[in-house]
Amino acid sequence: MTYTGTDKAHKSFLSRPGVRRLVPFAVVTAIALVFIFENRASVEIRLLIPMVTMPLWGALLIAWGLGVLACVVTVRRRSHRHSGRPK
Structure with a gap:
């Protein structure tokens, strides 16, 4: 296979x-979920x-x-506001 000059350079995943x-x-989601599910006490909200009396993890999850x-x-x-639509 020959190089034609149009092949794109391979970008790293990150x-x-x-x-x-x-x-x-x-x-952030992983840290939040660990925090949420470690707080299992019931609280009044x-x-x-x-x-309402419910588990604290439920209130934090909501x-x-x-x-x-x-x-x-x-x-x-x-993103819709800055999409470059003509005025």
């Missing part, structure tokens, strides 16, 4: 933009009016999930 964004998310959802919505809105 130099790809998608991977570089995913690695910090995976590390006030949800505006009612008092809060983490809402944070991830807010991040996804924010990143998606930002």
Whole structure:
């Protein structure tokens, strides 16, 4: 096989933009999940009016999930706003 000059240079796995964004998310997620599941005590939580007794890991997991959802919505809105659409 001959080199034609159009072959792309091999990029390392960690130099790809998608991977570089995913690695910090995976590390933070792993640390958060360890923290969440280590807190297994039951706690009372006030949800505006009612008092709810639930495991602390459940409340932390709900809060983490809402944070991830807010991040996804924010990143998606930002990418659509800066997508280079003509004005």
